[in-house]
Amino acid sequence: MTVRIGVIGVGMIGQDHIRRCTQVLNGCQIVAASDINVQSVQKVFDQYQITGKAYDNGHDVIASPEVDAILVTSSGPTHEEYVLAAIKAGKPVFCEKPLAVTAQGCERIVKAEMAAGKRLVQVGFMRSFDACYRKLKTTLSSGQLGEPLVVKCVHHNAEVGDSYTTDMGVTDSMVHEFDIIRWLLNDDYHSIQVVSPRRTKHAHHGVQDPQMVLLKTKKGVLITIDLFVNCQYGYDIRCDVVCEDGIAYMPSPLQVPVRTRGQLSEHVNADWRERFIVAYDIELQSFVDNAKQQRVEGPSAWDGFVASTTAAAGMVALTSGQITPVDIPDCPAFYRKA
């Protein structure tokens, strides 16, 4: 069986998913797409030799009887509306980040999905599909190291543009850690603190960089996130998990060690594309494989809601400098993972 996919929004990320579904993934087919600019849909279809319906409106994509599953890759503020519509139509929907622009919007989606009675939404957090994180989780889940106590994350970017603000460190960058560490630990956050170290000279005017965030979970696990978005040397995502009986270190991506010119060295990833490119393929293949079986797994609307709520608390903590509570309701049974 082939999953027939409709795409809402054919900007950069939408086009990339169309290419992925057409040329890389197994078991799916693009049959419809929409964009405010409807001509751009046909252009993409031509490029990938796709025979499909082009709409100027996402709701037409969702309504199309030929469409089995939806990808929402339109602009952020439109996500909530389309995801709610897909839920109403009873169709599996993959929604790029953010699920909604506010925690309240995420909550509305959560409620609608629960009312629908089954999971229909996968949020585009790709890290849990990355081989490095997966291997780390496998090690932790084996139980050989006992309970986790402290998690130390590194999130370093070579540099960011001048539109990047201090706030975005919390809402755009660290939100990935907010999501993935919950996935790694099966635990929820209880408090958050933001600490501002000495500023790098490489930060744009007024931007606090680096930042150090401390989270505590309900079980008491301490998470530190060392965020440094102008670290110059490359894109570097790391995660050490200190457990009762040992430490597990997330492996770094494959690189060729070289001895030359007085040094033993290896390349550091330049950016997130290079680092996570394969994870995107696996993420969407997973959506397709589940859709075939009429189910949705992976990062849920609830996960999107929790990440959003944590980021909101992080913003308060950033301003106050205080240890700030993160109020996350108990996870409904509906969303609880085995």
Place this chain on the structure above:
Amino acid sequence: MTVRIGVIGVGMIGQDHIRRCTQVLNGCQIVAASDINVQSVQKVFDQYQITGKAYDNGHDVIASPEVDAILVTSSGPTHEEYVLAAIKAGKPVFCEKPLAVTAQGCERIVKAEMAAGKRLVQVGFMRSFDACYRKLKTTLSSGQLGEPLVVKCVHHNAEVGDSYTTDMGVTDSMVHEFDIIRWLLNDDYHSIQVVSPRRTKHAHHGVQDPQMVLLKTKKGVLITIDLFVNCQYGYDIRCDVVCEDGIAYMPSPLQVPVRTRGQLSEHVNADWRERFIVAYDIELQSFVDNAKQQRVEGPSAWDGFVASTTAAAGMVALTSGQITPVDIPDCPAFYRKA
């Protein structure tokens, strides 16, 4: 366009490729398969919900007008016959190792393919599709390290069964290095020597293990292959390339480093399946992608012939203990890579 594939032989490897084409790869479909035991074909079709033709004879698969491309996964001695038939039919054919059981058989395929006027055969050497080897080749091809002078290979298996003989070290195990090092260097072999170190107590009766092979290429590059098929500790494939301006080391597969019980440690692959599983997917996807465009790339019939010829010289060298010439004709323009 979807490539319609026929499979000859549904033993273990045939079944695995059917699964791969059906559930993993993009752009292909199994439409026919044959086996001496024709019931087993239908059984596999049922397992993967495939609607296809089941034959008791590979030639029917090749002849079927519904079949665009062929996978030969029958027993070794039948390969030559089916590959020749596929060439005659003008259909792209992927043939698992060995291409033929003798160098002469390989040569007959080479001649037939050249007579057909275009490449139709891909041989199942999977290492050139492995990310570790590919990254190594990228580094070498960049030119930053200058010309290669010495290549040091390690080929270690945890253990082999009691049907494994000393000869198989050359013909079955090191044949992978014979192929991949040519690919890495774009060079051909000139001589081979086999040295027998002290035997491990873990080798079965009469088997020489480890073995060390020294190859020299026409350009003078020295290759050492440290083969040890009862090394106990795991499956370990390594490759260091010493060049005029530095050394490149093939990276090892991703593993989670762990500090526990007085040690910093990481897992070593248990066997070749664990080590090269992903390479098989990429290898066959590459065959499919090329078939879509009516072409064949990757390891060629010529490569199969050269590996077979080198192994034959290796057998002479194993017996004599002497530096033995490897007589490889110049590569025909037909097979020369850009």
Place this chain on the structure above:
Amino acid sequence: MTVRIGVIGVGMIGQDHIRRCTQVLNGCQIVAASDINVQSVQKVFDQYQITGKAYDNGHDVIASPEVDAILVTSSGPTHEEYVLAAIKAGKPVFCEKPLAVTAQGCERIVKAEMAAGKRLVQVGFMRSFDACYRKLKTTLSSGQLGEPLVVKCVHHNAEVGDSYTTDMGVTDSMVHEFDIIRWLLNDDYHSIQVVSPRRTKHAHHGVQDPQMVLLKTKKGVLITIDLFVNCQYGYDIRCDVVCEDGIAYMPSPLQVPVRTRGQLSEHVNADWRERFIVAYDIELQSFVDNAKQQRVEGPSAWDGFVASTTAAAGMVALTSGQITPVDIPDCPAFYRKA
């Protein structure tokens, strides 16, 4: 010239220094020693074939005209008195930790030494003589990585006895980091916070383990210390320094990597003796070499005072859970390093 040394206190550490001066170091000789139990002095002298004076009182050692320099290795509460006496006698004195049992005691020593007009006191912080820390400092001092912004320390012990208390994490364990990070950064502390993560089941009753400490320096550098004294896996001291243009990682001590039984692994140090044994030799050789030239370098009385003051603030922070100021006076010119 040979430096003639007198030792006050011949307990375990005193005996070890006597052995070191006699059998390992260059340019020194033990000529006198004291202990409450004077017989034990003669016993140690006999063991190492030393001809020296045995006293029952440290002041006699200090007063002896045959003694050029003093080692204070008696019980902690007696340190201040002997160090003050050595200063009065104008003799170089090496004092094991603690310099004094209170910050006030340290301050009295500082004042006495300044009044004496020249440095006479070296405190037994050995880490700055460790090859790993030294190489790290060399890298930082080269300037190639720009200014340090964040320092991440790990201080893990396999386990501690049941006399170990939560307070000792700050006063006995982390005091080493308090000292060495100032040495690394040439900076002083401004505030300290103590965070308590989830407790390990391996901690003795009532002990908080692990602990995470956050220090900020006057220049704004953030230091995190991940203390875990029942980590089970071994003794592990690490230090990553995040700078404006890159990160330097303190190297780990030499170990033999081994591939065996399905793993690539290496030994982790079992305890601090194994880890820092060589640093003690270099530390005391440095004291001797300087004493020959009538000078004292290395960790100073001021460093001892600052470490003690920082630990005192850490105790307040441990109780309150709040970000707590560390009030360190400006370093007097007398103690300032080039």
Place this chain on the structure above:
Amino acid sequence: MTVRIGVIGVGMIGQDHIRRCTQVLNGCQIVAASDINVQSVQKVFDQYQITGKAYDNGHDVIASPEVDAILVTSSGPTHEEYVLAAIKAGKPVFCEKPLAVTAQGCERIVKAEMAAGKRLVQVGFMRSFDACYRKLKTTLSSGQLGEPLVVKCVHHNAEVGDSYTTDMGVTDSMVHEFDIIRWLLNDDYHSIQVVSPRRTKHAHHGVQDPQMVLLKTKKGVLITIDLFVNCQYGYDIRCDVVCEDGIAYMPSPLQVPVRTRGQLSEHVNADWRERFIVAYDIELQSFVDNAKQQRVEGPSAWDGFVASTTAAAGMVALTSGQITPVDIPDCPAFYRKA
């Protein structure tokens, strides 16, 4: 007790040992030295504030009743004469490489020493005092990896001067491996082969570089030595030992890993001084410590003889390209190690 040392030859290496004995080592004192140019002796004495006798002849140093032990650091061709004289005088003698310029000369020393009835000679092979080799040997000796089967050595120099010849690869460079691998394995050589890979463009005219040597021991262990004296990237000494139950890798010297400018990198040693500087201290301290107890340990005259004999066979093998026997007599009981 202090060992009173006389030095024969105060060229670069002689001066360095005088500095070492005076400023670094424990338990020794320079009391005499000789040089053809006797003024240079006094100059060195002045530099290190030594009160000693200056001679123009090494035999006077040996004869001096004030001298307990001898260091021979004169020019190579004079070594044999002085070592024989020291043996005759019954004084422990440390002789820098070569012990004698021919295997026959070494043999004369061996005979003289055996006639003297006790070991008096230590040869200046310093690698067995290097921490990396020692740790490797400790791992092998633990027996956890079973019997060694294959040893793979790397001996790379950044570059050599234009007086370096192909022969010197065997007689000057690899002679270190000839000695250290015997020490590591407690085994003797049986045959040697020299293979010439493709030449680097960086070698001086007429010099074959790299070279690959294969040695087999009497027990059948295969040793490969990858010599490359113009490798450009630095000085790199490595040793992997493949055993029946696993592999041990000699650790590399401590370096600070750094992430900067798109790379994770660490320094490679520039030359042998940087790499083995500490080993020289330990080597000579060992000589002194043993001399105190009227004994000599470490690399023996027999070891010097074997290294010299192996190098001579290597020269034959280099010319012939054949597998060449290495005729080493059985080790006399006199020289056998426990």
